[in-house]
Amino acid sequence: MSEILKNSLRSGPDASGHFGIFGGRFVAETLMPLILSVEKAYGEARRDPAFTGELSHLLTHYVGRPSPLYFAKRLSEQFGGAKVFLKREDLNHTGAHKINNCMGQILLAKRMGKKRIIAETGAGQHGVATATACALMGLDCCIFMGATDIERQAPNVYRMKLLGAEVRPVTAGAGTLKDAMNEALRDWVARVEDTYYLIGTVAGPHPYPAMVRDFQCVIGLETKEQMKAQEGRMPDSLVACIGGGSNAMGLFHPFLDDGTIAIYGVEAAGHGLDKEHAASLAGGRPGVLHGNRTYLLMNEDGQIEEGHSISAGLDYPGIGPEHSWLKETGRVTYVSATDEEALDAFVNLTRLEGIIPALESAHALAYAAKLAPTLPKDHLMVVNLSGRGDKDIATVAKFRGEGGVG
Amino acid sequence: MSRLSQRFADLKAQNRAALVVFTTAGDPSASVSQAILNGLPEAGADIIELGMPFTDAMADGPAIQEASKRALAGGMTLQGVLEMARNFRQTDQATPIVLMGYYNPVYIYGPERFAQEAAKAGVDGMIVVDLPPEEADELLAPLSRSGIDFIFLTAPTTDDDRLPVVLNKASGFVYYVSITGITGTVSASEAAVGEAVKRLKSHTQLPVAVGFGIKTPEQAAAVARHADAAVVGSAVVERVAKGDVKLVHDFVAELAKGVRTARK
Numbered sequence: 001m002s003e004i005l006k007n008s009l010r011s012g013p014d015a016s017g018h019f020g021i022f023g024g025r026f027v028a029e030t031l032m033p034l035i036l037s038v039e040k041a042y043g044e045a046r047r048d049p050a051f052t053g054e055l056s057h058l059l060t061h062y063v064g065r066p067s068p069l070y071f072a073k074r075l076s077e078q079f080g081g082a083k084v085f086l087k088r089e090d091l092n093h094t095g096a097h098k099i100n101n102c103m104g105q106i107l108l109a110k111r112m113g114k115k116r117i118i119a120e121t122g123a124g125q126h127g128v129a130t131a132t133a134c135a136l137m138g139l140d141c142c143i144f145m146g147a148t149d150i151e152r153q154a155p156n157v158y159r160m161k162l163l164g165a166e167v168r169p170v171t172a173g174a175g176t177l178k179d180a181m182n183e184a185l186r187d188w189v190a191r192v193e194d195t196y197y198l199i200g201t202v203a204g205p206h207p208y209p210a211m212v213r214d215f216q217c218v219i220g221l222e223t224k225e226q227m228k229a230q231e232g233r234m235p236d237s238l239v240a241c242i243g244g245g246s247n248a249m250g251l252f253h254p255f256l257d258d259g260t261i262a263i264y265g266v267e268a269a270g271h272g273l274d275k276e277h278a279a280s281l282a283g284g285r286p287g288v289l290h291g292n293r294t295y296l297l298m299n300e301d302g303q304i305e306e307g308h309s310i311s312a313g314l315d316y317p318g319i320g321p322e323h324s325w326l327k328e329t330g331r332v333t334y335v336s337a338t339d340e341e342a343l344d345a346f347v348n349l350t351r352l353e354g355i356i357p358a359l360e361s362a363h364a365l366a367y368a369a370k371l372a373p374t375l376p377k378d379h380l381m382v383v384n385l386s387g388r389g390d391k392d393i394a395t396v397a398k399f400r401g402e403g404g405v406g
Numbered sequence: 407m408s409r410l411s412q413r414f415a416d417l418k419a420q421n422r423a424a425l426v427v428f429t430t431a432g433d434p435s436a437s438v439s440q441a442i443l444n445g446l447p448e449a450g451a452d453i454i455e456l457g458m459p460f461t462d463a464m465a466d467g468p469a470i471q472e473a474s475k476r477a478l479a480g481g482m483t484l485q486g487v488l489e490m491a492r493n494f495r496q497t498d499q500a501t502p503i504v505l506m507g508y509y510n511p512v513y514i515y516g517p518e519r520f521a522q523e524a525a526k527a528g529v530d531g532m533i534v535v536d537l538p539p540e541e542a543d544e545l546l547a548p549l550s551r552s553g554i555d556f557i558f559l560t561a562p563t564t565d566d567d568r569l570p571v572v573l574n575k576a577s578g579f580v581y582y583v584s585i586t587g588i589t590g591t592v593s594a595s596e597a598a599v600g601e602a603v604k605r606l607k608s609h610t611q612l613p614v615a616v617g618f619g620i621k622t623p624e625q626a627a628a629v630a631r632h633a634d635a636a637v638v639g640s641a642v643v644e645r646v647a648k649g650d651v652k653l654v655h656d657f658v659a660e661l662a663k664g665v666r667t668a669r670k
Contacts, residue, residue: 030587
């Protein structure tokens, strides 16, 4: 590789938090000084060996990293094409990739002297990870969760409460992730002195999209080393599901500058792209919400529409701004999978490999099921298994018309 | 002289503050909302803040969130908001109208097109809650070409280092958010408002309006003793919700009485 002067796709955002026209800091003035202080504190922390050392220690001994890169032999045989490897983020403590980011941000919040942590959650994975981090550090924790999501993710709600968090139901709007984020922002604006907002995905005002990405990049960095150790080379393709897009960004980012690697982000197509869905890149357009400019689902008057997905972690009408930028640059190919395809993939992996994937991750598996059979047998594909599916069994049972759960 | 400058100059000559009244366009319905709007000057509003409804009013409390919901359910659009301003201008040429809301609908409408049409409709200023000075240029430039003031928010968290960043781009007046919180919740003390206005005045010549948490004629009077304008939103909107035009105007008249007698 002699392209030393090649422009990197990994250098964003710019100083004011923009990825091309996307990103930025679209927040009320009351929050602006706070956002700037988070940016400053993060800038200092990431260069401080004490901070990175403590984070790395927690990731190893508390989270259980590195997570395995598992060659799914039976799944690959069924597909009859590419060799499919699963990056096992489901094996992390708390059962998903969310904890990677929470460990980083909780250390930052402590460093900033904050006493109270708030977070939004959809599927409850980020809420559980945040509540876990707060229990570990002895900080107060308040999780905002849509009333609809509370109903469909009951086990995670109870886990958060056991961990000592207050779970505040949000009834505004459709009672899902978007509304939970609104309410968390409203709470933050009223408690700026003592509260830190631990955003769970690569969205929101700068520096969150970049910071959350940095904390999740451990996924891609490990994958690089593990693939080299197992196969002696880089993977040929990467596949990950996208709601806000943090597990995908964490896997993709370290590989962006290697143009030979095909990268696929899988959005939730819900009932279908011509019906109710949560695929903001496929069905939305650039707009401004929750502190950043990005692709959003909205009507012709710029009013935000609700996303729909069987997976509570994906039904958000927006997406991280860096994904919007990667779509426009063409570096990442964004595709989608429907509720039904995700359910099929969910059951398939469970039966074939004995691994119950999160419904979110099942979207990535659903696309892999389409793509892998078309590829040669020496093609190395990595699918990010971003979380475990225990939380989803009631939803799946209901959808399949099977009783006995709940 | 712009309508806003004229209004503040006139009130300064009378040694009193302005009463700024907020109502959401289209709340509770297009026709009732227009009737409320048209009667506000006679009821005693000196400046009108007309809310542009939005699905995700992140800086607002329940009262104004519900107002947006009602307005949107009734079919209000950004074009509808401008239509209301146009109708208002048929009977009132003097009372300034400031549009207040969130950026996405304006961005989707197109900042240049919106600025031109808003100016034609008789709009004098804009407050866009989620557009801090760092992101405001793309709307500020078209507005300034159309002669519309961009009114920035300042907050208790906007310290002396940051104030110039905000004030350098401000025109019309400066809006001081008197509490760290959302609309229609807690209220600041008179002493805190007095201190804050003094701090802002040491940085700017622009009139200072104070809002968030002002619910009664007494609170409006207390603010009016210190600031150039007192803004009442949620307390008005709670009465708008009842759909009774007279109830709203009677309340505004009480607020106006408080503001007009504050310095006597």
